[in-house]
Amino acid sequence: MSRYFTEDHEWIDVDGDIGTVGITEYAQGQLGDIVFVETPDEGRALAKGDDAAVVESVKAASDVYSPVSGTVIEGNAALADKPELVNEDAEGEGWFFKLTLSDPAELEGLMDEAKYAEFVSKL
Amino acid sequence: MGQTEDLTGTAEPQELLQLPLxxxxxxxxxxxxxxxxxxxxxxxxxxxxxxxxxxxxxxxxxxSHMGQLRVSGPGATEALEALMPGDFAALKPGRIRYSLLLSEEGGILDDLMVTREEDGFFLVVNGATKWDDIGHLREHLPDEITLHHLxxxxxxxxxxxxxxxxxxxxxxxxxxxxxxxxxxxxxxxxxxxxxxxxxxxxxxxxxxxxxxxxxxxxxxxxxxxxxxxxxxxxxxxxxxxAGLPLYGHDLDEGTTPVAAGLEFALSKRRRAEGGFPGVDRILRELAEGAPLRLAGLAVEGRQPVREGAEVVDASGAVIGRVTSGGFAPSVGAPIALAYLPAALAVPGARITLSQRGKPHAAQVAALPFVPHRYVRKGS
Missing domain, CATH: 3.30.1360.120 (Probable tRNA modification gtpase trme; domain 1)
Structure with missing residues (x-):
């Protein structure tokens, strides 16, 4: 399984043609206390860069973009009642949605963990 | 991930100043x-x-971004009463009144605290409006009144x-x-x-x-x-x-004291005697009501509905607007302040909000959302 990152602070774990998407530890720290998450419905077709989810902290609302194209197979239902999971474990239990990748070649444009760490260190 | 809305808004390119702390x-x-x-x-x-x-x-x-002003000189009481609807003549030294700088049309130029001191008044005005306030006061206060910006x-x-x-x-x-x-x-x-x-x-x-x-x-x-x-x-x-309005959001020059629910800032003597800017319109609204009223909203669900969201009727027509909103930590749910048609601005009324194309149900709530816990002492 490989993990990739976007410049918009999403991560995606890829296992075969299934991807799991969330926002990064850095992103949750910037957002602060998260009070609401809206995840995409099963079956929704997403193009790379589409608005896929909404995350709201006490002070701000943000869109979460899909790092790749594909079809949603599951939103993280646990976030409806416990949006704070994103603060507590952004890159684990606080995942947002899973999708079937339609074009795995899109992953080549994303960063690996080391490159993302370097990207964040310059912000 | 990209931010769609932020508490602090979009930073305009400007020179940012540092405060003492x-x-x-x-x-x-x-x-x-x-x-x-x-x-x-x-x-x-x-x-x-x-x-x-x-x-x-x-x-x-x-x-410290707020403006601290001292107003003194002969006739300071009357000079301030000509610009605000408070009864400053009856304000004893060491007592504070919440008041409003009003435009000629009865719009709110700023809200502020006015403290009577032994030899004048101490005003605390909003940071974002303080330079406009100072200009307004300098223009309207008589020459013998001293305005000192601390x-x-x-x-x-x-x-x-x-x-x-x-x-x-x-x-x-x-x-x-x-x-x-x-x-x-x-x-x-x-x-x-x-x-x-x-x-x-x-x-x-x-x-x-x-x-x-x-x-x-x-x-x-x-x-x-x-x-x-x-x-x-x-x-x-x-x-x-606490149900307290924020200038530049819930209050502005287009809102009036009655629409904003700030009738308590219109002192009894001043209502009777008049002599403050916008008095005709404000007295008319006191008697007949304002078309729109600021009201508290309990928003259903968990998603915050923020400033800029619209209040819509059954046909989708815009009938009001949210001026403040967010997740209320002590309430544990989203709350908001909104201008609503007066008939809807009563606790219990059900309304619909629209934010980024999505409807949100809300109910008008009595203000404050969390009880005030002020410590009052007799005079």
Missing amino acids: DAWHRARGGRMVPFAGYLMPVQYEGIMAEHLWTREHAGLFDV EEHALLALQGPRAAEALAAVVPGVDSLGFMQAAAFAWRGHALGISRSGYTGEDGFEISVPAEAAEALADALAAHPEVKPIGLGARDSLRLE
Whole structure:
């Protein structure tokens, strides 16, 4: 399984043609206390860069973009009642949605963990 | 991920000024953001924790961006009454009134605190409007009235149920003040102007301190185990729960005292005698009501509905607007303030909001959302 990152602070774990998407530890720290998450419905077709989810902290609302194209197979239902999971474990239990990748070649444009760490260190 | 809305809005390119406690905030982990032309701490450990701490203990806020003005000279009372609807003639030394600078049309130019001092008045105005306020006052106050801007003073607020105990440990005697009372105190040779007032709905104080003593005073207050520094983010969520309007959001030149539910700022004698800007329209609205009224909203679900969301009717037509909104930490749910048609601005009324194309159900709630806990003392 490989993990990739976007410049918009999403991560995606890829296992075969299934991807799991969330926002990064850095992103949750910037957002602060998260009070609401809206995840995409099963079956929704997403193009790379589409608005896929909404995350709201006490002070701000943000869109979460899909790092790749594909079809949603599951939103993280646990976030409806416990949006704070994103603060507590952004890159684990606080995942947002899973999708079937339609074009795995899109992953080549994303960063690996080391490159993302370097990207964040310059912000 | 990309931000669609933010508490602080889009930073316009402008020169940002530093306040006296800039380094103090940074040393305590304050995240500095542009606000009212200054760099201000939006949070330290997190808005939610800071909000709840203030409701249970005591929070120390830096509000030095606000304008501190002194108005004095012969006829100062009458001169201020010509610009605001408060009964300042009846205001005794050491007493504070919430008041409004009004336009000729009865619109709200700013909301402010007016304290009667022995030889004049002390005004605290909003940071974002202070330069306009100063211009307005200079233009309208007679020549024999002196307007002094205390630019070399910081303003600290200590708010919460343990604020009195914490401040009294540093400045003995402050607990003799009651809500909306003020007095001069001395601390390490510096003159402090302290009022028992605030913007959180809790008991608390605002402390005007010379800039050169601000850091030492902040240190002395923060050394108390019940005191933590609190950022602007929690200041906003605390005042929203307390049902207190924020100028530039819930109030502006297009809103009137009656529409904003601020009738209490229209003193009885002034209603009878008039003589303040916009008096005809304001008295008419007092008698007949304003077409739109500011009301509190309990928003269903968990998603915050923020400033700029629309109030819509069954056909989808826009009939009102949300002017403040967010997640209320002490309530545990989203709340908002909105201008609604007067007939709907009654507690219990059900309305529909629209935000980024998505409908949200809400119910009009009585204000405040969280009970005020002011400590009043008899006169």
